[in-house]
Amino acid sequence: MARRKKIYEGKAKTLFEGPEPGTIVQYFKDDATAFNAEKRDVIEGKGVLNNMLSEYFMNGLTQIGVPNHFIRRLNMREQLVKACEIVPLEVIVRNFAAGSMAKRLGIEEGTALPRPIVEYCFKDDALGDPLVTEEHIAAFGWASQQDMDDILSLALRVNDFLSGVMFGVGIKLVDFKIEIGRVYEGDYQRLIVADEISPDSCRLWDIETGQKLDKDVFRRDLGSLTDAYSEVARRLGVMPKGATPMKPTLIN
Ligand code: UDP
Numbered sequence: 001m002a003r004r005k006k007i008y009e010g011k012a013k014t015l016f017e018g019p020e021p022g023t024i025v026q027y028f029k030d031d032a033t034a035f036n037a038e039k040r041d042v043i044e045g046k047g048v049l050n051n052m053l054s055e056y057f058m059n060g061l062t063q064i065g066v067p068n069h070f071i072r073r074l075n076m077r078e079q080l081v082k083a084c085e086i087v088p089l090e091v092i093v094r095n096f097a098a099g100s101m102a103k104r105l106g107i108e109e110g111t112a113l114p115r116p117i118v119e120y121c122f123k124d125d126a127l128g129d130p131l132v133t134e135e136h137i138a139a140f141g142w143a144s145q146q147d148m149d150d151i152l153s154l155a156l157r158v159n160d161f162l163s164g165v166m167f168g169v170g171i172k173l174v175d176f177k178i179e180i181g182r183v184y185e186g187d188y189q190r191l192i193v194a195d196e197i198s199p200d201s202c203r204l205w206d207i208e209t210g211q212k213l214d215k216d217v218f219r220r221d222l223g224s225l226t227d228a229y230s231e232v233a234r235r236l237g238v239m240p241k242g243a244t245p246m247k248p249t250l251i252n
Contacts, residue, residue, distance in 0.1 A: 024083045034219040036128045048076045049229040050198035056238045057197040068193035084181025090121040093159045094175040150191045169235035174203035199229045
């Protein structure tokens with residue numbers, strides 16, 4: 001294969017220059033990190049599963065008219081996406097209390113929230129992605145008020161879509177994180193869903209048993225991460241050939 005120019009290497013993905021201007025190849029690695037990369041491991045097969053799952057969710061968003069960066073999957077580990085300028089925010093949507101919010105506000109994990117709560121964190125690993133308010137975002141110029149209106153609308157549309165898709169396969173969407181990209185079309189700019197949507201960036205609980213099928217399996221040492229992600233892929237019908245389904249012994 002011709003040598004490609006690496007643009008960026010993140011914790012779970014590497015980005016290469018794409019074949020045409022305005023495109024990027026997103027390579028999904030098997031590396032798993034948590035707690036701001038203090039815990040790390042290589043989980044064989046995770047990258048393949050996240051590549052397939054992110055393709056599935058992004059294609060679904062395209063089908064319902066939610067703009068996103070996905071162009072096409074290239075192979076088991078790579079997908080072609082639109083190049084965009086990433087807004088330096090992690091956009092988190094929560095339907096049930098969990099993780100950092102449950103801890104911060106002293107709410108029991110799993111408590112249903114009265115309405116979806118959207119939070120913003122400033123994307124900065126060295127600072128541990130701190131929670132910020134719209135005041136910070138406006139004052140530091142990370143996004144305009146119009147951008148924030150568009151980001152909120154995108155986040156809530158993704159939430160409704162993902163919640164419904166997951167509900168259809170017996171999974172509760174507890175919370176998730178998305179990233180937003182800015183693309184320029186002539187004189188105009190548009191905001192689109194970028195990065196990835198996968199069990200690495202969502203909390204997914206089995207509706208019947210409460211079993212965790214997301215990265216908390218790794219964060220909290222609850223069993224095999226690939227078994228959990230394979231189960232999500234199997235239920236959605238996007239199980240890659242040759243992957244083994246979850247063993248019935250995995251319980252949380
Ligand atoms: N999340 C993520 N990347 C991050 C931080 C959070 O994908 O850097 C996701 C996480 O998987 C969960 C949601 O965002 O689905 C909310 O995470 P939370 O703030 O509860 O943080 P955590 O408990 O993961 O530290």
